[in-house]
Amino acid sequence: MQNAITEVLAGRRVESVSGGGWLDLRLDGEVTVRVAHEFRFAAPSFAAPEEVGHFFPGLTVQPSAALLALAGRSVDTARITLAGGLELDFAGxxxxxxxxxxxLAPWSVRTAAGVACEALPGGEVRWSAQEDS
Known part of the structure; x- marks a missing residue:
């Protein structure tokens, strides 16, 4: 199950990006990747080699222009690291x-039916039964 996340996320198009107390990437098929703790986002930039954004606990997320530019792009690859982190690469x-x-629980993948997969404190990852279908 470690990298079954690929089957859930790869190829899905980002429909919207929103912030607040966490970062939500809403994907097609009623799937949302929610990041509720620290993350790093690196995007290619014409002005510099890459633009890097960080989110730290206790702050609200105001998505950068680079994060907002994910709308319309697809998830190329998705993987759960051995330590329980989440890594996503995007087309373009x-x-x-x-x-x-x-x-803390730093990330989750949610569907219309509820939480499909989530990182738990300590790096464990829990899958719900709904993703077996």
């Missing part, structure tokens, strides 16, 4: 990396 450039956290 851009990489989102969410590390595991010892005490």
């Amino acid at each position: 450039g851009g990489a989102l990396s969410v590390p595991p956290h010892a005490q």
